[in-house]
Amino acid sequence: MTPADLASVISDSVREAIRSGQLAVDPPESVHVERPRHRDHGDYSTNVALQLAKAAGTPARAVAELLAPIVSSAAGVAKAEVAGPGFLNITLESAVKGAVARDIVIADTAYGRTNELQGLRLNLEFVSANPTGPVHIGGARWAVVGDALARLLEAAGADVAREYYFNDAGSQIDRFARSLLASAHNAPVPDDGYGGAYIREIADNVLKRRPEALNLPDSEALDVFRAEGTSLMFDEIKTSLAEFGTHFDVYFNEKSLHDQGDLDKAVARLREGGHVYEADGAVWLRSTDFGDDKDRVLLKSDGSWTYFTADCAYYLNKRSRGFERVVIMLGADHQGYVGRMKAMAACFGDDPDKHLEILIGQLVNLVKDGQPVRMSKRAGTVVTLDDLVEAVGVDAARYSLARANVDSMIDLDVNLLTSQSNENPVFYVQYAHARLCAIQRKAQEMGVDKGGPEDFDPALLSHEREDELLRMLGEFPRVVTTAATLREPHRVAHYLEQLAGTYHRFYDSCRVLPREGEEPSPLTQARLWLTDASRVVLRNGLNLLGVTAPERM
Known part of the structure; x- marks a missing residue:
């Protein structure tokens, strides 16, 4: 029984109390169900009695005492007990809790997916590094977080376009x-x-394409190096990101905004709204009307556009493509960017809290032997994405970047992330998945089969450690939806580490496979279903972070 199923049971119980005349209230629009902090408080808790008390003109605890026997009589509910000022703590029957394992295995890759954000069309822009050098380690963080967030949003039902x-x-x-x-x-x-060995490499490659460039006048040669160099650098950026597991649906170039007249269109739209004025020979946006700290120049007195005007045109372009929400991920040095962009959205007539979302991420440092790694062999002044991958590998880099809240500056320890120990979080989670796969292989070698759904008796999963593991597995869809809604992929990583630990405790307490000479029992089959369910959830969770789930380690 999922939290949504239980919420329906509680709603039905309230309606039964209303029909029988025990409550004189309107049915609640929604019922909140959550896991209690302490396991001895039941499997779930609801505050529905506190929600209804005022309308009922009855103390919340009295409402809870009235609802408790009705909820207790529902199929799958073992008991409902009143706690505190009027909470209902609900314990499910073992068979209902155990059935989660079967549902997970049958759902397979679909488990964890919801329709919570269905209908939301969202444009997610991330990385967006200029093609003047390799992606640095800060861009690597957005490559991971942005990609993981896109996967999470899609798992929660949203329609997402990844844009660079x-x-x-x-x-x-x-x-x-x-x-x-x-x-x-x-x-x-x-x-x-720009310095660094990569500049020489790109210059040499430009000359391989256009050997005549050095014989041209400087102005013409600059045009060649600008066009060819930018193309080569961007190809390299895309290759690095693809090898890192990050892909985009749209690569949008700023030059197209200028070529298509989108900047003129954006200014015309802002002028129509009455937000544009002229002063000191320049054209300005009156963004202070919407909370910006100062008005912004759109067209300079020399007739050239500002970067902000391109930002305006680009935002309008995204909205014109039908995206209800525009999400932009930026580094810590762009904190001051938020106010002007929110004001700009308001000037276009949009709701800046609904249509525009800007996420700011903090810095990343690479540490080895206790000392920060500050320079790249190739880029000279910064540590690049390729440096990070060379140092720790794709999986360790992605997982470690995804598991930290973007609001926090982080140090990535090369020694830790390349170690095969439980202190290395990615190794800990991946090893749990590999261990689960090893159990499946061992079962096949022994000729032990978990059987089909009809052979699975969920009521047999009644051990304390089994109950703990089932509770954890049942939380996965909620974790996915919460991580997507709050834009916090790190919640998935923390959940996976908790799940791995919960499985290890189960395995240490509950024997899965029979000893030599023993016959497999229905409990053996039930525990194999539980083991398989754990494997599915670990794999699905790692996939949401773009990290592999190895079958052997």
Whole structure:
């Protein structure tokens, strides 16, 4: 019985009390069911009596005492007890709790998926590093968190488009092009240019494509290095992200906004709303009307657009593509970006709390032998995504980045993440999955079969450790929905670590396979179903984080 099923049972019990004249209230629109903090308080708890007390003109505890026998008589409920000021603590029958294992195995990859966010069409933009260098370790964090969040949102029923926005116009690209051209001429990189061995590599590759570039006038050569260099760098970025398990549905380039006149359209729309004015030879957005700390320039006095204008055009472009909610993930250095973007959405007539969401993530450091790793062999001044993967591997990198709240700055310890010990969280969870697969293989070798659903007796799973494991497995759909709704993939990682620990405790207390010479029993079959259910949930959870679930370790 799922929490949703139990909520229906409680709602039906309230309606029965109303029909019988014991309660004079309107049925509640919804019933809240949650796990009690202490196991001896039952399997679930509800505050429905407190919810109804005022309308009923009766103390909440009296309402709970009236509902308790009705709920207790429902199929699958062992007992309902009144607690505190009017809570109902509900204990389910063993057969009902044990049936979770069967339901999980049958659902397989679908277990954990819900329809909670069905109908929501969402654009999720993340990473979006400029094609002026390799993805750094901060971008790696967004590559993981963004990808995991997209998977979670889809598991909760949302329609998600993963989008990467790259700046192929503006001063940074000009500096990149000048750096490449200088390197190709074996000259020093400009003071405001980009350094690192990768600049020489890209310059050499540009010349392989366009060997005549060095014979062109500087202005024409710069155009070549700008176009070819940006293309090569972005191809490399996409390859690095793909090898890291992160893929995008849309790669959107800023230059297209300029080429299609989208900036003019955005300003015209803002002008129609009465939010644009002119001063000091420039065109401004009156964003302070909606909480921004200052008004923003859209068109400079020299006739050039600002970056903010491109942001406006890009947001409008996303909304015009039918996305109800625009979610943008940014690094800690963009904290000041939130106010102006929220004000901009309001200027377009949108509800900034409904249509726009900006997530800010903190910094990441790589640590080895107790010392921070600060420089890349290739990029020079930063640690890159490729450096991280080389140091700890894809799975360890993804899991460790996903398991930390993005609000927290984190240190990734190379020594820990490459160790095969229980202190290494990714090893701990993956080892639990491999151990479960090993039990299945051993059962096959012994000729022990868990049988079909008709052979499974869920009532036999009554041991304390079995009950604990079943409770944990039953929580997975709620964890997925909560993680998606709150935009917190780390909740899934923490859940998986708890589940792995719960399974290990079960395995230490409850023998799954018969000893040599013993015949398998119905309890053997029941525990094999429980073991298989645990494997399914660990695999599904790791998949949501983009981490593999190895069958052998």
